[in-house]
Amino acid sequence: MTDLQLIEECRGGNFNNFRKLVEQTSPFAFSLAFRMLGDEDLAKDVVQETMVTIWQKLNKIRSAEAYTTWIRKVVINKCYDCLRHKKQNHEYRADDKTWRHLSERISQLPSDQLENDQIAKIISMLTDKLSPRQKTIFVLSEVEAMTSDEISEVTGMAKSAIKANLYYARKNIMERIGKYL
Amino acid sequence: MKMEKGNEKYDKVLEMLRKSEPVLTSADEITENVLKIISGKTKKRADLTEVLDFMFSWTYNVWVRRSLITAAAVMVIIFIYQQGVILNQINQLSRQINDSGWNASTVNMRYINNSTLLFRFRERLYPAGKTDISDRKVEELLRSIDQLKKEYKDLHELIENDPELKRLIEKRLSEIDGNKTKL
Numbered sequence: 001m002t003d004l005q006l007i008e009e010c011r012g013g014n015f016n017n018f019r020k021l022v023e024q025t026s027p028f029a030f031s032l033a034f035r036m037l038g039d040e041d042l043a044k045d046v047v048q049e050t051m052v053t054i055w056q057k058l059n060k061i062r063s064a065e066a067y068t069t070w071i072r073k074v075v076i077n078k079c080y081d082c083l084r085h086k087k088q089n090h091e092y093r094a095d096d097k098t099w100r101h102l103s104e105r106i107s108q109l110p111s112d113q114l115e116n117d118q119i120a121k122i123i124s125m126l127t128d129k130l131s132p133r134q135k136t137i138f139v140l141s142e143v144e145a146m147t148s149d150e151i152s153e154v155t156g157m158a159k160s161a162i163k164a165n166l167y168y169a170r171k172n173i174m175e176r177i178g179k180y181l
Numbered sequence: 182m183k184m185e186k187g188n189e190k191y192d193k194v195l196e197m198l199r200k201s202e203p204v205l206t207s208a209d210e211i212t213e214n215v216l217k218i219i220s221g222k223t224k225k226r227a228d229l230t231e232v233l234d235f236m237f238s239w240t241y242n243v244w245v246r247r248s249l250i251t252a253a254a255v256m257v258i259i260f261i262y263q264q265g266v267i268l269n270q271i272n273q274l275s276r277q278i279n280d281s282g283w284n285a286s287t288v289n290m291r292y293i294n295n296s297t298l299l300f301r302f303r304e305r306l307y308p309a310g311k312t313d314i315s316d317r318k319v320e321e322l323l324r325s326i327d328q329l330k331k332e333y334k335d336l337h338e339l340i341e342n343d344p345e346l347k348r349l350i351e352k353r354l355s356e357i358d359g360n361k362t363k364l
Contacts, residue, residue, distance in 0.1 A: 015216060022212045027205045034203035043203075044211055051215040056222075102194075114201035122198060143198050170191075177190045 004064045011058050022051050029075050036079040036139050037086070038120040038127075046078045073154045076136065080155075083132035098125065099180040126173045137162055138169040 009017040029050050033043035053074055061067045102122060114122070127135045136155065140146045141162070148162050205211070340347045
């Protein structure tokens with residue numbers, strides 16, 4: 001994903017190199033943040049904060065693989081904090097019309113990509129009853145297709161807790177799908 | 182059957198989500214914002230360096246600068262410690278003065294003994310030829326102090342043996358001090 005040489009050049013305080021690094025990293029970080037949060041503006045804020053954190057801790061990065069893992073870790077932790085905060089303020093409620101629309105899309109299974117707002121709507125519809133932790137595990141495991149080892153490494157959660165959260169998340173989403181779709 | 186259908190729909194939804202990668206539309210805006218934030222932070226760090234340069238610019242030798250900063254810090258610590266000690270001593274003395282009342286009637290024999298001891302030591306530290314007082318006068322003074330101590334002791338015994346006299350003196354001292362004094 002990224003070149004270690006570019007990271008090493010950024011350590012010297014070169015803004016132009018860091019610009020390249022931000023351009024390379026942002027789409028990946030945004031994709032992850034957007035899937036977790038289902039909100040474009042919040043996801044952009046998380047990406048911005050993540051890139052600033054990277055700039056401050058560039059010296060700690062030893063390899064390109066470690067960089068990718070570390071980016072994931074920072075984004076996921078920031079998103080998790082956001083979700084916990086968001087849960088108290090705002091909760092998405094889907095109406096019947098939206099569910100019907102989703103049902104139609106599933107039956108058609110379009111080959112073209114969904115728009116950002118459609119992705120956000122689907123994720124929110126499916127996960128709005130889940131706790132921040134369950135939602136995080138669901139997105140990482142089912143949408144991002146991360147293994148439980150990777151999730152454990154990134155979130156610091158025990159594998160048993162990951163499995164339990166994933167089980168409840170799946171159960172809840174299946175119930176919603178059975179009820180509305 | 183219903184469960185299987187639910188599973189199928191679940192898988193379809195997931196497939197849809199996995200296939201659709203969210204697209205970052207305003208990457209440039211994010212890049213510019215990030216660079217603006219980090220350049221602001223770097224500027225703050227540069228400002229601090231400028232202040233340090235202004236204060237210690239007369240020497241660019243790194244180890245000298247570090248030594249000076251360390252010495253300054255040590256001196257400040259010593260100064261604060263010294264102030265603390267002095268303040269503590271002043272407080273202690275104030276307390277002693279308050280506790281003892283500090284008047285002629287409360288000056289006891291211990292105080293006189295300490296004073297004369299110091300005076301006797303002084304004679305050893307400063308040979309007679311270098312002091313303003315002659316040896317004879319010093320001896321006379323010490324003799325009179327010894328005499329005074331003896332008389333004080335006799336007087337104390339006399340008072341102790343005569344309760345009537347003791348009461349009378351205590352009454353008289355109380356009139357002078359305004360407090361009730363016990364001998």
